[in-house]
Amino acid sequence: MFSVKWQNGVLVESKGFSIVLDPMKKVESADFAFISHAHMDHTNAFTDSNKIKYSTKETAALYEAVADRKTKNVVSCAYGQSLSVHDTRLKVVNSGHVFGSAALLLVHDNVTFFYTGDFNFANTLTQNAISPQECDILVIETTYGRPDFVFPSREDVYDQIVQWAASTIMHGDIPCFLVYPVGKAQEITRLFNLFTSIPVVTHPSITRANATVNSFGGDLAFYDLAGAGEEILKSGNCVCLFPTSLNSRAIKMVYPRARVATVTGWGLTFGKRSADTTFVLSSHADYLQLLSFVKECNPKKVYTIHGYSEIFANKLKRLGFDSAPLEV
Ligand SMILES: [Zn+2]
Incomplete structure (x- = not known):
């Protein structure tokens, strides 16, 4: 089973394994870190040179180019590739947000955990939309999780x-x-x-x-x-x-x-x-896309993070999902 909580990032623990996802500060208690994409509010873990970090090699390269810093101890993951750490399997998939951006799937004891990172559920000129993943636990970013955020074509x-x-x-x-x-x-x-x-x-x-x-x-x-x-x-x-x-x-x-x-x-x-x-052009999913994305992942438990996490979690509850904002 997974334990999921907010600790300067999404801290996920399973037996003998702990990983913090997109931490904003150092999280000593986590064995590993995951960096979903190269936007500066997600890349703090690259500055923690001792910790082993998972990211795509595109994300690490963009960070090095834009922040003008070298990365260390990065394990590169390609879209679709599976890695095993102890008894937990990790897989990254395209999240559609920016070049190299990745969502993370973890599987332990037949339980599937899915973290979207920042994501887009629409095709753009540069990115393909994220593919929904059937999962038990979903952590979804809800930057635009309010009903009035519906983007034009x-x-x-x-x-x-x-x-x-x-x-x-x-x-x-x-x-x-x-x-x-x-x-x-x-x-x-x-x-x-x-x-x-x-x-x-x-x-x-x-x-x-x-x-x-x-x-x-x-x-x-x-x-x-x-x-x-x-x-x-x-x-x-x-x-x-x-x-x-x-x-x-x-x-x-x-x-x-x-x-x-x-x-x-x-x-x-x-x-x-x-x-x-x-x-009005965004690299994030809008409100309606967020709703259809959750329905397609069909999770047993949903945690919302960022933006209108409370409003969106309440909407999901009304639709029958077991959901709550993670940051409180
Ligand atoms: Zn971003």
Whole structure:
């Protein structure tokens, strides 16, 4: 049987085996750690050089490129590959969230535990959707677990993004996107590569992430702002990607012709905020996708984490699932 609790991450224990999933701090009591993907709020365990960590090699490589740090004691897991530790079997599957992102299945004594990590249940230009897994215990992220978070069709949003960029260039301005270097940056790069001939100029932090994806066989075409991209940006005939660690004002101080767009699921609630426009495009499942995902996994017990974990756990209870938020 598995014991599941929150201890700066999801701590899962079975006989002779303990693993902490996406810990935010060091968790001494766990023998192992699992890192589901390369977003910085999930990668703290990479800084614990002594602990043995499981992740995909794509996630470790992206972390090394973006954080500019070396990883140590990482056991690489490929999608679909099974590993045995004592009497527990581990398997990672694609979680559809960003390049290299993984969900984790653990099996012990015929009991199946499934941790989604951050996940997307829709296909995108860069990721295939997660595949639901029949399980006994499900730990699911519920970032958008509130009924009003229902995203518009991805194709429509792609269309709006391209139209906005073309019209911005036509008016003599430069369309700029504030995006996460891992995830949205690759999706926007691919969108312009596939459907337009507009060159994509990338901030160095995004250049490193895109180049890492290409080192695994990706074919993203982009120009580094600190290299060939500088001249292209001066011409004004391009789109430019900046990391979310910058903001609209800082970009416009350097590039007065910049028009800035944010690209996030939160656009449903906060509108344009400090940017010129916002596109509702997320790397997470929305409320309706979360519900169908749980139904397809058909678990006996569901724990919700992140975002609207309590609201979503209550909804699942009303649907007849044994569910509770894990963090309380
Ligand atoms: Zn994430």
